[in-house]
Structure formats: C-alpha cells, structure tokens
Amino acid sequence: MNARSLTEGKCVIEVRNVTKTYGSGATAFQALKGVDFPVNAGEFVMLSGPSGSGKTTLLSILGCVLTATSGHVQLMGEDISKAKESDLPRLRRSYVGFVFQAHNLIASLTARENVGLLLEMRGYSTRGARDEAGKLLDQVGLGDKLASKPGDLSGGQRQRVAVARALAGSPPIILADEPTAALDAQNGLKITETLRSLAKEHGHTVVIVTHDNRIFHLADRMVHIEDGLIQERL
Numbered sequence: 301m302n303a304r305s306l307t308e309g310k311c312v313i314e315v316r317n318v319t320k321t322y323g324s325g326a327t328a329f330q331a332l333k334g335v336d337f338p339v340n341a342g343e344f345v346m347l348s349g350p351s352g353s354g355k356t357t358l359l360s361i362l363g364c365v366l367t368a369t370s371g372h373v374q375l376m377g378e379d380i381s382k383a384k385e386s387d388l389p390r391l392r393r394s395y396v397g398f399v400f401q402a403h404n405l406i407a408s409l410t411a412r413e414n415v416g417l418l419l420e421m422r423g424y425s426t427r428g429a430r431d432e433a434g435k436l437l438d439q440v441g442l443g444d445k446l447a448s449k450p451g452d453l454s455g456g457q458r459q460r461v462a463v464a465r466a467l468a469g470s471p472p473i474i475l476a477d478e479p480t481a482a483l484d485a486q487n488g489l490k491i492t493e494t495l496r497s498l499a500k501e502h503g504h505t506v507v508i509v510t511h512d513n514r515i516f517h518l519a520d521r522m523v524h525i526e527d528g529l530i531q532e533r534l
C-alpha cells in the first residue's frame with residue numbers, strides 16, 4: 301500500500317483555532333492558544349520553537365494521543381475534534397506513525413521483531429510482517445542488522461529502526477518529536493535525509509518537531525511556534 305494513493309491532492313492535516321488547556325481552575329495552563337496549522341499531502345514540514353512553546357502538545361493532538369480543548373482538527377478528511385478518548389487508538393493506528401526522541405524500542409526484541417510488531421498491529425500476518433519488516437529495515441540501511449537487538453546497535457542505528465517502525469504499514473502521516481536530539485550532527489542529518497527520501501518516494505506527509513538547525517534545510521516549510529501560537533514569519 302502506498303500512502304500517496306490515499307492522500308493525493310488533499311489537505312492531510314487541518315488544524316484551525318485549536319486550544320489546549322492542561323488542568324483546571326487555579327492551576328489551568330493554556331499550552332495552545334488558537335493554533336492554525338494546515339499541512340498538504342506529501343509536505344515535509346518542520347515545527348520549531350523554544351522549550352515550552354507547545355510543540356509536543358500540538359504534535360500529540362495531531363498524533364491522536366491528546367484531544368484538543370477547543371477548535372477543529374481534521375486528519376485525512378476525518379474530523380477528529382469530537383473524538384472520544386476511546387477512539388484515539390483506532391485513529392492513531394489508521395493515520396499515524398511516530399518517531400520519538402528516545403527510540404522507544406523494545407529491548408528484548410530484534411530490530412525485525414520491533415518493526416514486525418507494529419505491522420501485526422496494523423493487520424499483517426506473522427509471515428507478512430516478517431517479510432515487510434525486513435524490507436523496511438533494508439530501506440533505512442539496516443538490511444544486515446535484522447537480528448540485532450537494540451542494545452547491540454548504535455544510537456543512529458536504533459533511530460533508523462525507529463524510522464522503519466514509523467513507516468510500518470505505510471500510515472499517511474509521520475510525526476517525529478526531536479528525532480535527532482540524541483544523535484551527533486552527521487547521524488542526525490543522515491537519518492533526516494533517509495526519512496525525507498522515503499517519505500517523498502512513498503507519499504507520506506511528515507511533521508518533525510526540531511530545534512536542530514543542522515537539518516532545517518531539508519524542510520519544505522518551516523513553521524515557528526512561540527508561547528502557544530504559530531508565528532506568521534520565522
């Protein structure tokens with residue numbers, strides 16, 4: 301399955317006037333104050349901003365991990381603004397692959413099993429997941445590390461497994477929260493280049509939260525957020 305065939309010509313992410321308030325009463329804190337964030341099919345967008353500006357909050361709403369307090373959020377044409385907590389896992393499975401700052405791989409599983417597990421969650425048979433995981437790991441340059449466990453891989457290699465896992469099952473949207481923060485400059489750049497080329501090849505729409513100015517030149521578009529609001533100009 302190719303993400304492009306699902307998304308051609310569409311606004312894949314539509315966020316309008318979104319607010320998010322954590323807590324309530326005297327301790328309430330408004331982390332997003334009316335954010336507009338449209339992303340077109342196939343775009344490779346980077347979201348930057350100071351610590352505490354709301355980047356992870358916005359990404360978590362796009363990733364169906366959190367719900368917005370108010371405003372409109374649509375993914376692939378489906379309105380998720382009114383989604384209940386119990387709908388979120390299905391929405392996540394349908395639309396989103398994640399790359400985290402810390403790779404979040406399962407230590408006791410091989411690279412192939414880590415990727416295969418996601419594929420099985422997305423409906424692949426055990427055999428199909430095994431084959432597809434091998435292909436994905438090959439695409440990120442780890443064709444010779446299928447049987448390695450995370451502890452036997454370098455930081456850069458682990459993050460490559462995490463990229464393969466995010467691509468597993470070809471979700472239309474890939475979200476990454478500071479994916480290069482734990483890597484040296486060269487590995488950070490190479491992994492972002494790999495993610496970009498695979499996303500362009502397969503038609504994924506990508507949003508990366510990053511402060512890493514060494515990778516900014518790979519973005520189709522930079523969006524800056526400050527104090528819970530998107531800044532019109534960087």
Ligand SMILES: Nc1ncnc2c1ncn2[C@@H]1O[C@H](COP(=O)(O)OP(=O)(O)O)[C@@H](O)[C@H]1O
Pocket residue numbers: 322323329331349350351352353354355356357358
């Ligand atoms: N679960 C939470 N409860 C209360 N406040 C939170 C929670 N998560 C984040 N915040 C606050 O919301 C603001 C934005 O956080 P976050 O989205 O994580 O920012 P960033 O990723 O840009 O550093 C910060 O001030 C943070 O302290």
Ligand SMILES: [Mg+2]
Pocket residue numbers: 355356357
């Ligand atoms: Mg953050």
